[in-house]
Amino acid sequence: MSKKINRRDFIKTGTVTGLAATMSRNIRLFGKDDRKVRLGFLGLGNQGTSLLKMCLSMEDVEVLALSEINNEKLRNAQDLVEKSGRKRPEGYPGEEDYQKLVTRDDLDGVFVATPWLWHTPMTVATMRAGKYCAPEVWGASSIQECWDLIEAYEETGMPCMMLENHCYDRSNMAVLKMVREGLFGELIHGECGYCHDLRGIKFNPGVQFGPGARGEAEWRTYHSINRNGDLYPTHGLGPIANCFDIDRSNRMVTLTSTATKSRSLQEYIINQVGRDHPNAKIKFKLGDIVTTVIKCQNGETIMINHDTNLPRPYSNIYVIQGTKGIWMEHRALVNAIYLDGKSPEEHKWEPFDKYYPEYEHPLWQNFLNEGVRGGHGGAGYLKSRAFVECVKRKIPTPIDVYDTAAWIAVSPLSEESIAKGSAPVEFPDFTRGMWMKNKPIFGLTGEY
């Protein structure tokens, strides 16, 4: 597994064991054969437990090993597995135990749902141990992190699939189908973002964060204190990157980022506990809004918004615009489309829902037929299932290490641009030029 390979070799020779080129396209979405997928989990907080539950709903999944430093959370997770009728999985409570877990010889794949700073070392360790790895979404802390992932993949051939659920959103998949069928003409511009009032996540309970705080307040808040950039770009960028064929005949070339002042987190603290509380003295580096504009090799632009401090309803924005039309979504507010020469009235929006009957993605057609389930409107299930399905078939995952690296690279690049007064900064080419030859891999079938 130490031989350097590239993705094309992986696909061509099927380095792992199965052969993508000869795999059956007839297996249904939720495979009914006898093969079992043997999984381990690193991190069993809210997100890890949610992933675990979805996997436990799959009959072809065995859960053999769980790693979590909080003993109560670990026990709860072990209980969940047992209650599902499976054998109680082995628990790994030590901080460095993930090394032991990933080197077990009875696992096929590992989910990673730990704090962001652990994603890369754990994912690299998993790949180097010869297993498929599915890290939850994050933004990189450095460009070196991205290269670490790339190198681990290229040396082992083991797939790394960041679990970007929004790639699996129903509307995003339908839009991707429409893009590929040319309904928007030549793509020109995209917009997206992560607009999510996280004040109650960054501080919980009250204005607490760090050791002893609840959930992500234990660790996520430090990023807002110490970093100024788009810390969480992939919920927006992932689906847009799929539409724009990023690293598959196109690539992101440069970006500029601009941050506002930071006001809202401090105001949130002061409003609750007054100016004299020690947390009210913290100077948060993270600007309340960070706006990033990416220029692509083929001449398109992508605007990404990062907005996690201010009070507002959730949105991932989502605009796809081409020479023949435009689609715009703000969750729970608007989902509209205009197609030149196809929309019945000139210059007038249509509800996007009208297009589902004709442009539902096959994966969602199957999912709707078989019953939508799981978190995030079903997308959380689909992403987990896609990973399990690929592990089972021993085929490349539909989001790969190059997608993962390029998308999470936005964080350190935006930090660099902001630090340099919004100067343009260049994306590394993680594909080493292969973007010119690589073909799209996401959303190609109705099966995963």
Add this chain to the structure above:
Amino acid sequence: MSKKINRRDFIKTGTVTGLAATMSRNIRLFGKDDRKVRLGFLGLGNQGTSLLKMCLSMEDVEVLALSEINNEKLRNAQDLVEKSGRKRPEGYPGEEDYQKLVTRDDLDGVFVATPWLWHTPMTVATMRAGKYCAPEVWGASSIQECWDLIEAYEETGMPCMMLENHCYDRSNMAVLKMVREGLFGELIHGECGYCHDLRGIKFNPGVQFGPGARGEAEWRTYHSINRNGDLYPTHGLGPIANCFDIDRSNRMVTLTSTATKSRSLQEYIINQVGRDHPNAKIKFKLGDIVTTVIKCQNGETIMINHDTNLPRPYSNIYVIQGTKGIWMEHRALVNAIYLDGKSPEEHKWEPFDKYYPEYEHPLWQNFLNEGVRGGHGGAGYLKSRAFVECVKRKIPTPIDVYDTAAWIAVSPLSEESIAKGSAPVEFPDFTRGMWMKNKPIFGLTGEY
């Protein structure tokens, strides 16, 4: 009139004749006293004729002189004045006749609605001839244009009010009132744009432009052929600048602009007349979408979108976001607001219309009471009336030469940033430091 003055002196001493400081605040919106305002018009195409008609609906307006190089349009405009019961105004058909018109000694103010390249020389000539000037909206072709306006104002004391109608939109004025009353908390971020499918304006009839073409296709198209930048920033920026107190305790400091490739205009031509038509060979410099991000002195950001080549429904976007809430509008699609602790459901948008009863701007209260009229949903009337009202009272206009210069400067600055690969470029300080002392002037009363 050649003495150098600054705006504060103008207000303090009332250099023109009337005294702003002592003016009555009791005059109603559509003044009923005996004073008449004597106006001239430069340019009587569609927009100039529309301004003329609105002024003819005002009883206190006399129209004495009209300049237009197209004889038919000139005659039509003269006829309109005559039909309104006024004396037939003198016509000036020569290209340089504007000099004769503005130097008449019987005019108080002049409207300018000519092609963009004429705005600055005509506005400067008007100010230097001792008249109020109201140029229609445009983007500057160079920073020097902006300084020409500033210098003419500072040497003459004659007001220059760019007629940015969107500052007078009902929702924008209500939002401005809400901003000033603190409902959004401390402002953090704004978004705006000019998203308008102008393909049928840039080419008319068919794929024609230049001499012999109709309307703005005669001249506007050349800007798309030769320039790459945000060519028309003020419809978006004007209302946002009012909310952000630009040049009145705040200022725009730097911007970055990024342009997409240019595809849509050529595709539009080819789809109509094929690849062999000479116009199909034109290489348009204007990117289909130009995204500009401005950083302000007080730490806010403003994102401006310029989108005039692609098929899409009209929008000026409009987002205002502060530490206590957010407002978002896309015309004819969505107009929504969320205010922290005030909106009834957490994280849930409300229709903006709910806030009109409490936050209608007094100018619009009066307008609604007296009867909304004129183009652009009434805003076209209000902007014209504001200018006439200020001329009549001999007071400063609510959009001044510093607003005009700063807003139109976005065009050449964005061109420069794009030419430098999205490098940040600095705004000149047209106020020469007075932004630190200047007070807001827009939307202060219910009268203009």
